[in-house]
Each structure stands twice: as C-alpha cells, then as structure tokens.
Amino acid sequence: MKSKLNVSLSKDLRKKYGIRNFAVVKGDIVTVKSGGKKSEGGKVVDVDRVAGKISIEGITIAKADGKQKEYYLDPRNIRITRLDLSKPERLQRLKFLAGQKNIQVEDVPEPVDTTATESAPALEDESSSLGGEDEVKDSDEDTGKEGPEEDKDELTLDDLDEKDSEDETDDNKN
Numbered sequence: 001m002k003s004k005l006n007v008s009l010s011k012d013l014r015k016k017y018g019i020r021n022f023a024v025v026k027g028d029i030v031t032v033k034s035g036g037k038k039s040e041g042g043k044v045v046d047v048d049r050v051a052g053k054i055s056i057e058g059i060t061i062a063k064a065d066g067k068q069k070e071y072y073l074d075p076r077n078i079r080i081t082r083l084d085l086s087k088p089e090r091l092q093r094l095k096f097l098a099g100q101k102n103i104q105v106e107d108v109p110e111p112v113d114t115t116a117t118e119s120a121p122a123l124e125d126e127s128s129s130l131g132g133e134d135e136v137k138d139s140d141e142d143t144g145k146e147g148p149e150e151d152k153d154e155l156t157l158d159d160l161d162e163k164d165s166e167d168e169t170d171d172n173k174n
Helices: 011-017 088-100 119-143 148-173
Strands: 006-009 021-023 029-032 040-046 051-060 066-071 076-084
Touching: 006 011, 011 076, 011 088, 021 088, 029 051, 040 066
Parallel strands: 006 076
Antiparallel strands: 006 021, 029 040, 029 076, 040 051, 051 066
C-alpha cells in the first residue's frame, strides 16, 4: 500500500509551480500520456492506493456481458493538467514546494470546472458582479459615498445596453 501516488505534471503546471510531479487526488483533471488510452483524459474518479492505480471519468472497459467497468491506469502513464486545490492542505504543500524553487503561488486556486468555455465564465462574472455592485451601491447610499470606479462600470454597461437597444430599433426600421 502506497500512502500517495505521485503523477507527473503538464508542462504548463511544471513552469507555473516549479515541480515535476505531485500527489494525485480525486477531482484532478488528467490526460493519459501513453498506452492504449493515449490522449484521453478526464477527472480522476478513484485513486486505489493498495493496487497503485488510478481511475478516470469516461475511461472504461467493456465486460463480457456488455456492461462498462472502470479502467484503472498506472500513474506513470498519466499527466495532471489541472490540480484540484480545494483542500487547503494541498495548496499549502504546493506553496511550500514552489517556495523551495523561489516561485510565488497565487492564494486563490483556479476553478476546476471544465465544462464551461472561457468566454462563458466571463459573462457570468459580469452578471454576478452587477448584482454585487447594486448591493454595494445601496450600502454606499446609506453612508453617502459612491466610488468613482462603480460609476464608470455602470455608465459603461448602461451605454452598452442603450446602444444595443438603438441597434435593434435601427434593424427593425430597415
């Protein structure tokens, strides 16, 4: 039985953290780098420390009766492409290892959501920040203060909404 299974990191993560491998846990995003399932990947579903194998979401093997069974891979054939840093102990360990190489690690980990595209979260962030700004503005009205940055953001968004409505009316006239 192994206490943890170390898996090599992708080139981007190696450059970012200054380490070659890190312990794999359930929730990490990985790709297969060699073997019959090469270039497939997904989220780690299970880490079997007794057998020293890793199961990945979406990588299965067909049984004789037609059912699908989890396919366990050797950690030497896997590369981590995105770390799940939701546990503070793991982030602390990563900071410690990177600190030995004089590399600073950001405190806020990346989100692990792989289903959304890069443009979609940006739109969600804007819409969620608008709700937050309204709440901040309400609390600022109580104190009588308004930040100049908030005014710029609101004017810009309002201007965009007005432009969109003007474009729609122009299109309807033509």
